[in-house]
Amino acid sequence: MRRNSALDNGTADPRRSAVAEEQEFLDVATARRDRLADHLRAELSAEALDAVEQARQRMIRQQYEELRRASEGLVFGRLDGLDGTVRHVGRVGLRDDGEDDEPLLVDWRAPAARPFYTATAVDPQGQARRRHIRTTGSTVVGVDDEPLDGTMTTELVGEGALLAALDQRRTGHMSTAISTLQREQDDIIRAEATGPLIVQGGPGTGKTVVALHRVAYLLFTHRTMADQAVLVLGPSPRFLEYIAQVLPALGETAVVSATCDTLLANVRVGRDESRFVAEIKGRALWQPALENYVTSLLPRPRDLKLRWEGEFHVIPAATVTQALASAVQARPYQHARTAFAEQLHHLLAEAVVEQRRALMDEMEEGFEDILARVDKGMQNDHHFGSASSGSDVDGLFSEDEISDLRSRIAENATIARFIEAWWPTLDAETLLREFLADRTLLARFAPRLSPEEITAVSAEPAPWASSDIPLLDALADLLGEGEAPQPQGEFVADHARRQRGWVYGHIVVDEAQELSEMQWQMVLRRCPSRSITAVGDIDQAEAAHRHTTWGQAVQAVFGDRWTAAELTICYRTPREVMDLTEPVLRNAGSHNAPPRAVRSAGIAPWTLTVTPAELADTAARALRQLRQRWQGGMVGVIAPADRIAELLPVLDDVPVLTATQSKGLEWDATLLIDAQGIAAEPRGWNGLYVALTRCTQELGQLVLTH
Numbered sequence: 001m002r003r004n005s006a007l008d009n010g011t012a013d014p015r016r017s018a019v020a021e022e023q024e025f026l027d028v029a030t031a032r033r034d035r036l037a038d039h040l041r042a043e044l045s046a047e048a049l050d051a052v053e054q055a056r057q058r059m060i061r062q063q064y065e066e067l068r069r070a071s072e073g074l075v076f077g078r079l080d081g082l083d084g085t086v087r088h089v090g091r092v093g094l095r096d097d098g099e100d101d102e103p104l105l106v107d108w109r110a111p112a113a114r115p116f117y118t119a120t121a122v123d124p125q126g127q128a129r130r131r132h133i134r135t136t137g138s139t140v141v142g143v144d145d146e147p148l149d150g151t152m153t154t155e156l157v158g159e160g161a162l163l164a165a166l167d168q169r170r171t172g173h174m175s176t177a178i179s180t181l182q183r184e185q186d187d188i189i190r191a192e193a194t195g196p197l198i199v200q201g202g203p204g205t206g207k208t209v210v211a212l213h214r215v216a217y218l219l220f221t222h223r224t225m226a227d228q229a230v231l232v233l234g235p236s237p238r239f240l241e242y243i244a245q246v247l248p249a250l251g252e253t254a255v256v257s258a259t260c261d262t263l264l265a266n267v268r269v270g271r272d273e274s275r276f277v278a279e280i281k282g283r284a285l286w287q288p289a290l291e292n293y294v295t296s297l298l299p300r301p302r303d304l305k306l307r308w309e310g311e312f313h314v315i316p317a318a319t320v321t322q323a324l325a326s327a328v329q330a331r332p333y334q335h336a337r338t339a340f341a342e343q344l345h346h347l348l349a350e351a352v353v354e355q356r357r358a359l360m361d362e363m364e365e366g367f368e369d370i371l372a373r374v375d376k377g378m379q380n381d382h383h384f385g386s387a388s389s390g391s392d393v394d395g396l397f398s399e400d401e402i403s404d405l406r407s408r409i410a411e412n413a414t415i416a417r418f419i420e421a422w423w424p425t426l427d428a429e430t431l432l433r434e435f436l437a438d439r440t441l442l443a444r445f446a447p448r449l450s451p452e453e454i455t456a457v458s459a460e461p462a463p464w465a466s467s468d469i470p471l472l473d474a475l476a477d478l479l480g481e482g483e484a485p486q487p488q489g490e491f492v493a494d495h496a497r498r499q500r501g502w503v504y505g506h507i508v509v510d511e512a513q514e515l516s517e518m519q520w521q522m523v524l525r526r527c528p529s530r531s532i533t534a535v536g537d538i539d540q541a542e543a544a545h546r547h548t549t550w551g552q553a554v555q556a557v558f559g560d561r562w563t564a565a566e567l568t569i570c571y572r573t574p575r576e577v578m579d580l581t582e583p584v585l586r587n588a589g590s591h592n593a594p595p596r597a598v599r600s601a602g603i604a605p606w607t608l609t610v611t612p613a614e615l616a617d618t619a620a621r622a623l624r625q626l627r628q629r630w631q632g633g634m635v636g637v638i639a640p641a642d643r644i645a646e647l648l649p650v651l652d653d654v655p656v657l658t659a660t661q662s663k664g665l666e667w668d669a670t671l672l673i674d675a676q677g678i679a680a681e682p683r684g685w686n687g688l689y690v691a692l693t694r695c696t697q698e699l700g701q702l703v704l705t706h
């Protein structure tokens with residue numbers, strides 16, 4: 001923090017001098033960043049000889065990467081305090097060379113940066129002015145000043161910078177928004193992460209922006225979260241690709257991104273499925289059904305007769321019952337099996353020792369009998385002295401011998417086969433296939449399913465569908481599959497990605513309205529602490545489940561213990577287009593109003609009416625024109641699922657997607673084909689709401705005459 005030298009300095013062109021002043025500051029900050037980066041790089045060249053040094057090197061590499069990536073927009077903001085102090089805000093925090101406690105540049109995630117996003121004229125938080133600094137590479141190209149004294153009132157923070165960002169051509173990849181985050185977004189980004197937070201927001205309100213910046217904020221604020229990694233769940237691989245650059249650009253690497261379909265490292269979805277079956281398999285009832293099914297597979301206690309070195313040994317049913325009960329205690333099937341096997345090895349060793357002891361006792365008795373007779377004879381013929389009266393055959397097995405016996409039992413293949421026959425190891429994929437195909441099992445363990453639903457589920461073909469993944473996950477968890485050790489030097493995110501049972505420090509779910517109850521279970525299983533942020537729009541829900549409120553969607557996993565937040569302003573879609581969405585939302589059965597659009601593009605949405613025969617040619621022509629108008633940007637086409645095949649060959653080089661596939665994506669212009677056809681699809685009005693709201697500038701529609 002420094003004293004203010006720029007405010008009211010009386011120069012002829014204050015704006016130009018402000019640019020020059022900020023350029024000077026940017027040069028200083030850039031030089032400092034470069035020096036720090038060089039220093040860290042030099043440290044990285046040293047060889048790491050032990051685990052401690054390797055961990056330190058990983059930390060340094062992370063810091064180095066963060067600094068290296070922070071070239072674009074290194075400094076983007078400035079706060080001038082009422083007390084005359086100046087604080088610059090940037091992508092990373094930087095300290096001066098000296099030991100000064102005040103940072104040269106405040107990290108955007110630090111508490112000191114907060115007023116940059118939230119100070120208002122009503123609540124200036126000690127600030128006199130907020131300045132947005134616009135840069136291109138290492139050059140300052142402009143500043144936007146916002147006095148916080150009430151002379152300028154706008155609901156937006158840094159309106160000029162925000163509108164400039166929103167007006168930019170789309171690149172097909174989401175970018176960071178740290179310099180223009182808005183108040184309601186910042187509140188959510190910095191909210192406590194101690195329980196589930198569910199953020200409802202209409203299209204374009206910045207839910208994805210908030211979710212990703214929240215990850216960066218949490219990892220910065222809670223450093224230990226990086227040890228467990230953060231999971232980001234998105235609706236499709238295309239969406240994950242769209243957001244892929246945001247977190248690395250924010251310096252975060254301890255993040256795993258996936259869809260619900262790709263969460264299990266070794267399982268792939270191999271087919272589409274009907275909505276009817278998808279809805280059934282998404283219901284919460286499968287969790288208890290699978291739990292009860294796995295419990296039914298536990299072995300029943302009985303006398304266990306085992307053979308060891310030619311002798312039979314019986315472990316009585318009562319002992320087996322006890323061993324079973326202590327092995328099973330809240331453990332998954334496979335772990336209980338391992339615990340029981342260990343106990344059985346122990347019990348068998350005891351039985352062997354016991355039997356030997358009994359045998360030796362018998363032999364000893366017999367031996368003493370013989371000795372007594374021999375003694376008697378000797379007394380008669382006086383050949384031996386009386387010192388050798390009796391023998392003590394004690395200490396039959398030493399501790400070491402018993403332990404060796406146990407090891408031999410544990411390694412013995414016949415014993416292992418015996419246990420396997422009585423308590424088989426199970427594989428989740430095989431077991432689920434058998435379970436789902438067996439009507440009797442389904443009726444017994446999922447009694448709430450109707451006969452018609454059971455028939456539909458049991459008739460599904462073999463490859464896994466999307467709705468099978470959460471069932472497989474639940475089953476694998478109940479069985480307790482083996483854990484993969486973390487190889488030395490492997491990054492935590494890579495390890496977490498491979499390991500089914502990994503527990504994350506935080507989970508972010510985007511397009512959360514699409515998750516079925518069983519998919520929510522999958523999320524909870526990976527984050528029992530419930531440090532979860534879910535963002536979504538219940539009005540955009542298209543999945544097969546029947547939820548129309550967040551309460552219904554998460555009741556089965558969180559009950560009533562979750563916090564709600566809301567985003568209300570639409571940044572993406574221009575006013576002209578948002579005006580079309582109200583009736584669509586009503587037809588979707590929603591009682592909500594569409595979010596308020598923050599800007600107008602000045603381009604009226606247009607429609608062309610075409611016959612089905614003209615469709616392909618007209619679409620190709622319309623697309624050409626749009627692409628010409630939005631050169632350097634992106635155009636996307638959205639059409640009903642049954643029209644995609646016909647359109648693909650004539651529409652090159654652009655995404656041609658269904659409404660569902662377009663979720664979360666955006667372009668400068670959208671060519672929307674056959675809105676009625678989209679509305680006629682299952683949950684089609686919700687789909688149309690999604691489709692209409694993908695453009696940042698222009699919407700063109702081809703309406704079909706049927």
Ligand SMILES: Nc1ncnc2c1ncn2[C@@H]1O[C@H](COP(=O)(O)OP(=O)(O)OP(=O)(O)O)[C@@H](O)[C@H]1O
Nearest residue numbers: 177180181182203204205206207208209571572664
């Ligand atoms: N504060 C901001 N500064 C700059 N751009 C922003 C800001 N908030 C949102 N945006 C931009 O608005 C667009 C929409 O944001 P985002 O995709 O996060 O919205 P969303 O609520 O997830 O939308 P949808 O639900 O329709 O997919 C994006 O281009 C995003 O970069």
